[in-house]
Amino acid sequence: MRELNQPIFDRLADLREGTLFKLTSAVTEDNLLQWFREQISPMEHMVPAIMKCLEKLQVGWGEVGVSGNENTIHSACLLLAENLSEIVKLEERLCFSILPEEAEKLRDLMQNQAEGAIAELQRLPDELDQFVINAIEAEINGVDGSKELAITFELNDSWSDEVNRLFES
Template sequence: MINPDFSKNTIDTLAKRAAYKCSNPDCRVLTIGPNSNPEKSTKIGEAAHIYGARIGSKRYIHKMTDLARAEITNSIWLCRNCHKLIDTDEHKYSANILFAWREKHEGYIASSLGNSTDLILYEEQNSTLIDFNNYSPIIKRIIIDKPDGWEFRLTAELMRFLNDPLFRKLKDLKKGLYLKPLENIDADQAFNWIQERLVELTKISTPAVGLLDSLTKSWGRPGETGDLKEIHHVTKLIKEYLEHVIAFEERILFVNVPKEYEKAVHLLQNLIGSQAEKLSIIPLELDAIVSIIQNPQKENNIPPIIKKEIIFEIPDSWQKEFNNEITKLRRNSNFTNTKSSTGCLVALIMIIAFIIYIF
């Protein structure tokens, strides 16, 4: 198990970046000074966890990994009094407040203690963060601090922030926890309506492979840094993809068709939604990748290549059952000119999306 406490290097880096001043904007006391021993100094500053390090500590988040708890992204430099203060009232001193303190303090240090270059770099950093102003503070800190494996940490947090509500909606939809107005389909339109949904379903399935390939490329080749804008762009595309999947699933669920078509429609329900839900595992996989990066166990100095697979697949039994239903509907209908739907199913049998992490 990884120790959630900060390393000495993280503490030293944090203190220096805070210029050894308390990051509480209402305090800013100097946290280091002379000691009676000429070879020592007196330090009253401490590296405080923003999200708690252990169960029972203030602002603790159960789903957070110990690795993330121990990162500099989760830290703030405070004097002992302010450290005690924030752990006395976690509701007043929320994580968002502490992230804001640190951001404000870094601006203060750059403008009051830094040189002109420091100020220019700080302003350039702020311009980069404009696109993330409405995102969770931890995302901004990852971009600023760039810990080892930041590309994967950023992707994981972006996907959680952007997509967790959508995965929750997919689950709510599957459980029948909300309603929408029904779309009424007449008997003479029902067969064609089902075929149109099949064509749409095939088109929805296709982008998954390309999206994950683009995400992998956005992290950069071995030895190269990732592309921040591309990571952000692809994660937003994944969000839009999931929104389209939900819209499709809602249309399949909230429809009123003649009784003889109900089974075919039922077979289409949650077909692509259940596959898209598999994308929710990506942040957890990336957390594991970061753990390996920050705690490497390389042999012969050869960097490992870690390969993960997400498989979109439809059981053979489903295809057989659906084709039988379509055949029965075609035989019992008056639509002799309807096109066969078999071709629409071929692309749905198995779609394999490869995610390859290289470092």
């Protein structure tokens, strides 16, 4: 998973550091609403798709004490990497689109949501490494090695209110 995701995280770091640019066109006030709909739509599908990938990873990992399925784990990791890549593409579109000044706050709000999802997934390889270490230690010590991992994707409580307020202004 780490090898699949690291280039994606590196690209995101490049984007944030300003060492990456994309050619874009300006979004006019006339097509601003449509442009935002096109950006919000992938965000609505992002979390359910990632959650299904994580469920697939969990199934592949297997029950405690039972060997996992390498093919299912690999497939889930490939899907997660593909989804992460799409999130970074969304970040790029948000970052490089030339918007009317009054739309900047809405873009910032959308970027913060995508960044939150990425941050949660960025910690996943280290968490899974720790799972393996705990399982090995538990087996050596003859104790239960089960552990839970929580991945949280949150929208700010005020997300809808802020979007509506920004569209009204």
